[in-house]
Amino acid sequence: MSANSKVSGLILAGGRGTRMGRVDKGLQPFRGTTLVAHVLQRLAPQVASVAINANRNLPQYAEYGCPVLGDELGGFEGPLAGLQTGLRHCGTELLLTAPCDSPFLPPDLAQRLLAALQSQDADVAVAVTLEADEQGVVQRQPHPVFALLKASLLPQLDAYLATGARRLEGWYKSLRLAEVVFEDAAAFRNINTLGELQQFDQANGQPGQPGQPLTLAAVASCLDAYDPDAMSVRDAQRIIGDFITPIQSFEKVALRSALDRVLAQDVISPINVPAYDNSAMDGYALRGADLPKEGSVTLEVIGIVYAGRPTALACGPGQCVRIMTGGAMPEGCDTVLPQELAAAIGDGSVTIAAGVLKAGDNRRFKGEDLAEGGVAIARGKVLRPADLGLIASLGLAEVAVQRRLRVAFFSTGDELRSVGETLDTGCVYDSNRYTLFGMLQRLGCDVIDMGIVKDDTVALEAALRSGCENADAIITSGGVSDGAADYTRAMMARLGDVAFWKLNMRPGRPLAFGKINSNGRSAWLFGLPGNPVAVMVSFYFFARAALLHMMGANAPLPLLRARAQANIRKRPGRSEFQRGVLSTGTDGAPQVRLTGAQGSGILRSMSEANCMVVLRDEQGNVAEGDMVDVLPFEGLL
Numbered sequence: 001m002s003a004n005s006k007v008s009g010l011i012l013a014g015g016r017g018t019r020m021g022r023v024d025k026g027l028q029p030f031r032g033t034t035l036v037a038h039v040l041q042r043l044a045p046q047v048a049s050v051a052i053n054a055n056r057n058l059p060q061y062a063e064y065g066c067p068v069l070g071d072e073l074g075g076f077e078g079p080l081a082g083l084q085t086g087l088r089h090c091g092t093e094l095l096l097t098a099p100c101d102s103p104f105l106p107p108d109l110a111q112r113l114l115a116a117l118q119s120q121d122a123d124v125a126v127a128v129t130l131e132a133d134e135q136g137v138v139q140r141q142p143h144p145v146f147a148l149l150k151a152s153l154l155p156q157l158d159a160y161l162a163t164g165a166r167r168l169e170g171w172y173k174s175l176r177l178a179e180v181v182f183e184d185a186a187a188f189r190n191i192n193t194l195g196e197l198q199q200f201d202q203a204n205g206q207p208g209q210p211g212q213p214l215t216l217a218a219v220a221s222c223l224d225a226y227d228p229d230a231m232s233v234r235d236a237q238r239i240i241g242d243f244i245t246p247i248q249s250f251e252k253v254a255l256r257s258a259l260d261r262v263l264a265q266d267v268i269s270p271i272n273v274p275a276y277d278n279s280a281m282d283g284y285a286l287r288g289a290d291l292p293k294e295g296s297v298t299l300e301v302i303g304i305v306y307a308g309r310p311t312a313l314a315c316g317p318g319q320c321v322r323i324m325t326g327g328a329m330p331e332g333c334d335t336v337l338p339q340e341l342a343a344a345i346g347d348g349s350v351t352i353a354a355g356v357l358k359a360g361d362n363r364r365f366k367g368e369d370l371a372e373g374g375v376a377i378a379r380g381k382v383l384r385p386a387d388l389g390l391i392a393s394l395g396l397a398e399v400a401v402q403r404r405l406r407v408a409f410f411s412t413g414d415e416l417r418s419v420g421e422t423l424d425t426g427c428v429y430d431s432n433r434y435t436l437f438g439m440l441q442r443l444g445c446d447v448i449d450m451g452i453v454k455d456d457t458v459a460l461e462a463a464l465r466s467g468c469e470n471a472d473a474i475i476t477s478g479g480v481s482d483g484a485a486d487y488t489r490a491m492m493a494r495l496g497d498v499a500f501w502k503l504n505m506r507p508g509r510p511l512a513f514g515k516i517n518s519n520g521r522s523a524w525l526f527g528l529p530g531n532p533v534a535v536m537v538s539f540y541f542f543a544r545a546a547l548l549h550m551m552g553a554n555a556p557l558p559l560l561r562a563r564a565q566a567n568i569r570k571r572p573g574r575s576e577f578q579r580g581v582l583s584t585g586t587d588g589a590p591q592v593r594l595t596g597a598q599g600s601g602i603l604r605s606m607s608e609a610n611c612m613v614v615l616r617d618e619q620g621n622v623a624e625g626d627m628v629d630v631l632p633f634e635g636l637l
């Protein structure tokens with residue numbers, strides 16, 4: 001099994017190699033083999049199949065066992081021409097491209113581009129790295145030839161090329177593009193000159209490591225326009241995603257304890273599953289060549305094979321073997337007749353009529369589920385029951401999972417009282433710590449509940465420092481808008497690199513995000529708004545993805561489309577997250593209605609909901625019957 005059965009790979013090796021003195025780059029010797037072989041080795045485990053796009057030396061490329069495709073446009077017209085050929089021959093929904101001179105490409109390229117393509121509903125996902133220029137200013141460096149594209153884009157590409165245009169970036173401009181930041185810029189290093197080839201060939205291991213830690217200002221400077229007082233949801237998500245880095249720490253746990261944990265390393269299959277060719281039916285194993293073209297044939301039954309009991313039986317012409325489901329196919333046999341399809345079963349013989357069976361039917365191949373040495377499950381997956389079973393089927397008793405993320409949280413505000421305390425005049429019970437507890441627990445975090453912290457600089461400083469020294473991330477609620485008694489902001493800003501945003505969204509307008517430091521330790525900080533619905537919305541749309549990214553997990557938001565059961569008022573220019581009830585209409589299609597009053601202090605609107613209706617910036621009023629995006633709260637537990 002390959003990591004992504006929906007994705008085919010295409011190695012772009014069709015260039016002229018101008019900067020290398022017109023040599024065929026892909027075939028240049030590199031670390032004991034060729035450049036293209038290194039790329040193939042890294043790409044193949046990530047995709048269902050790989051093809052090579054080349055315009056010369058086609059027989060040499062064919063030796064790598066992949067289809068070799070020459071440009072339809074006649075050769076040397078640039079990467080778009082290679083892409084056109086690749087898309088034309090692509091047998092899957094998606095095509096992943098990589099150049100032939102990038103021997104260090106990331107092992108999770110397909111997985112991360114796919115997650116972004118799906119979650120952003122994009123046509124193309126491309127890799128981006130953040131690199132400091134000579135002045136030390138961080139620049140966003142796109143790598144457009146490391147791309148995941150929908151195969152359905154072919155007609156659009158044909159039309160674009162027909163205009164005479166040849167620029168990859170030009171074509172991407174007409175598509176919905178998702179960018180994925182990869183931390184390791186060195187993984188995208190391509191080798192352009194023979195000098196570089198020689199230099200890397202002699203160097204040991206990977207090329208250089210990424211540089212200095214990033215600052216929020218540097219990350220924000222990569223946006224076209226950055227205005228902390230008018231941020232779009234998308235820009236905020238992008239800055240958070242770019243700033244956060246995953247924790248690099250894992251532990252080995254017994255298989256049962258791995259449920260709901262994040263896989264830290266690819267599970268490589270040590271065996272073929274199944275380990276031998278076997279029967280998918282109770283019946284008779286036979287030689288496909290013996291099947292009659294017309295009339296019927298009677299075969300001699302020479303023995304019986306049970307599952308789990310190997311046999312030395314071998315069938316010659318005219319012979320067959322009685323076999324049970326899971327029994328190893330006897331030598332010479334390639335087909336199984338299910339017993340109920342036999343025309344007659346005699347004493348030591350079975351009769352088969354023409355047309356009931358094709359040669360090869362009902363045989364399961366060795367390795368058809370999982371091939372030895374292949375990636376059975378890619379790292380980053382949150383392990384579900386099927387995954388535990390799959391790992392068990394490989395005979396593995398333990399598995400490497402990411403260490404649990406430690407998240408500290410507290411509520412701020414003098415008006416808050418904890419459950420169990422008397423509710424004084426003008427006070428409210430603290431509900432945010434309970435919703436936060438629930439959401440963090442569901443995400444699989446180790447939680448540290450730090451209680452209620454008063455609007456008081458000393459108490460706030462102590463709480464933030466303690467959270468920072470004991471946790472990977474801190475989540476606070478309240479005090480991030482600029483009210484008179486909101487000391488939270490000032491203290492957060494004093495302790496680190498924190499931005500305070502006003503977002504074009506409702507609820508959840510104010511948000512603080514950054515990294516704070518205390519006594520040599522640092523922690524990511526999410527200052528969520530105090531209103532009880534806003535805290536949840538901000539958690540789901542900002543903190544959740546960030547925490548999952550820290551955990552190294554790959555789990556995009558599962559959005560569905562549903563029909564609005566009534567008009568919904570919506571102001572264009574901001575994102576709105578309304579609480580809804582998703583159900584099935586009389587026609588069997590998903591439909592959604594809102595849960596009454598939607599004020600950001602009305603927690604009942606959340607409690608009664610089973611989904612959120614996600615209405616993006618550009619959207620105006622929704623009319624009854626229109627389709628909207630919804631985020632269901634529950635999956636299959």
Ligand SMILES: Nc1nc2c(c(=O)[nH]1)N[C@H]1C(S)=C(S)[C@@H](COP(=O)(O)OP(=O)(O)OC[C@H]3O[C@@H](n4cnc5c(N)ncnc54)[C@H](O)[C@@H]3O)O[C@H]1N2
Nearest residue numbers: 411413429430431432433478479480481509529530531534
């Ligand atoms: N002049 C403006 N005022 C406000 C703005 C604004 O842009 N301009 N934004 C509003 C929005 S939107 C929100 S949301 C809130 C966020 O304010 P804070 O993050 O500073 O939160 P607080 O002021 O501390 O509390 C807001 C509200 O929520 C209640 N609350 C707080 N914590 C809890 C808790 N743990 N459990 C239950 N309820 C809680 C608190 O009592 C307040 O009623 O600011 C608006 N104002």
Ligand code: MOO
Nearest residue numbers: 507508509534600
């Ligand atoms: O973030 Mo506030 O709760 O939107 O109203």
Ligand SMILES: [Mg+2]
Nearest residue numbers: 479481483486
């Ligand atoms: Mg406030």
